Amino acid sequence: MKAIQVVKAYDMQLIEKEIPKIKKNNEVLVKVMATGICGSDVHIYHGTSPVATYPRVIGHEVVGQIVEIGSAVSKLKIGDRVIMEPIEYCGKCYACKLGRGNVCQNLKVIGVHEDGGFQEYICLPEKLLHIIPDEVSYIQAVMIEPYTIGCQASWRAGVLEGDIVLIYGAGPVGLIVLDTVKNLGATCIISDINDQRLAFAKEFGADYTLNPLRDQVEEKVRELTGGMGANVVFDAVGIPSIFANALKIASVAGRVVSMAFTDEPTPISMLEITKKELNVVGTRHQTKKFKEVIMDFPSRIDKIDKLITHVFNFEEYEKAFELSDDKNSGAGKIVLTYY
Ligand code: MN
Numbered sequence: 001m002k003a004i005q006v007v008k009a010y011d012m013q014l015i016e017k018e019i020p021k022i023k024k025n026n027e028v029l030v031k032v033m034a035t036g037i038c039g040s041d042v043h044i045y046h047g048t049s050p051v052a053t054y055p056r057v058i059g060h061e062v063v064g065q066i067v068e069i070g071s072a073v074s075k076l077k078i079g080d081r082v083i084m085e086p087i088e089y090c091g092k093c094y095a096c097k098l099g100r101g102n103v104c105q106n107l108k109v110i111g112v113h114e115d116g117g118f119q120e121y122i123c124l125p126e127k128l129l130h131i132i133p134d135e136v137s138y139i140q141a142v143m144i145e146p147y148t149i150g151c152q153a154s155w156r157a158g159v160l161e162g163d164i165v166l167i168y169g170a171g172p173v174g175l176i177v178l179d180t181v182k183n184l185g186a187t188c189i190i191s192d193i194n195d196q197r198l199a200f201a202k203e204f205g206a207d208y209t210l211n212p213l214r215d216q217v218e219e220k221v222r223e224l225t226g227g228m229g230a231n232v233v234f235d236a237v238g239i240p241s242i243f244a245n246a247l248k249i250a251s252v253a254g255r256v257v258s259m260a261f262t263d264e265p266t267p268i269s270m271l272e273i274t275k276k277e278l279n280v281v282g283t284r285h286q287t288k289k290f291k292e293v294i295m296d297f298p299s300r301i302d303k304i305d306k307l308i309t310h311v312f313n314f315e316e317y318e319k320a321f322e323l324s325d326d327k328n329s330g331a332g333k334i335v336l337t338y339y
Helices: 039-047 144-157 172-183 195-203 217-224 240-249 270-275 291-309 314-326
Strands: 002-009 013-015 027-037 061-069 080-085 121-126 128-130 164-168 187-191 208-210 230-235 252-259 279-282 308-313 331-339
Touching: 002 314, 013 314, 027 080, 027 314, 039 314, 061 121, 061 144, 080 144, 080 187, 128 164, 128 208, 128 291, 144 172, 144 230, 144 252, 144 291, 164 172, 164 240, 172 187, 172 195, 172 291, 187 217, 195 208, 195 270, 208 217, 217 240, 240 252, 291 308, 308 314, 314 331
Parallel strands: 164 187, 164 230, 187 208, 230 252, 252 279, 308 331
Antiparallel strands: 002 013, 027 061, 027 121, 027 331, 061 080, 080 128
């Protein structure tokens, strides 16, 4: 079978591998059907991932069909259409004991620390697979994993009906957070320097769009909220200065959520946090959000179809990654198919 492997930074190759074999009786063999290209895959390719090791078969947004099952597999059968939950955790560390295996001390992310799904077959423990609804195609189902990220972020923020939410960044993650919080009954302001993305965000449900190249974001948010500020601010960009601004723009009793992976330091005002009693939280991966997202997923298919802008056969991965590198392409989610 074939697999897409990042050998080292900027060196991605289509390699030949043996089809994996079921080694433990709780495992199943999945014929991969579709995978999504995520920003973190691009980071591994560029050598800018703070966590990945090489060489690595990347891909953690993975959808397929079960072709073989181990003897102890009880909930899944051959022919089932499934999505992969890409994290494995120890169950023993502090985070795991709190039910937050997504930040496990010994966390292993499939496609980052272990070989992922950009290959024709993958062997996985049964517990990492969730059945996708019949009416959802393999290509559409790729968006389930990114939606769990939005669901986690909004849960971490404690978004409430009627909240006014500000999202920095109208890329795929920002848009998914937008859709998630709109679904909870929030009003949403989204900020991005790319007008094409903003136009799309507006169509996607944003109540207000701001472009910091033209708009004074803080001033505008104050105006739109009668001076209150945003109750929840998501940083889905990751430029350090944005975080400092987010603390300023947040309302009293507000929440500020970092989704960024930059380790560049930035000066912040502690007064903003103390005086307004802000909750400043991080969000990473997801914990137990697949069921919730899958249940709701069929009702969101129109949105999902808008987010998926390009589909390539996996052997055209070079074209697909070129497109994802092109900041002006206007591409949303890029999906690779394996059939
Ligand atoms: Mn992803």
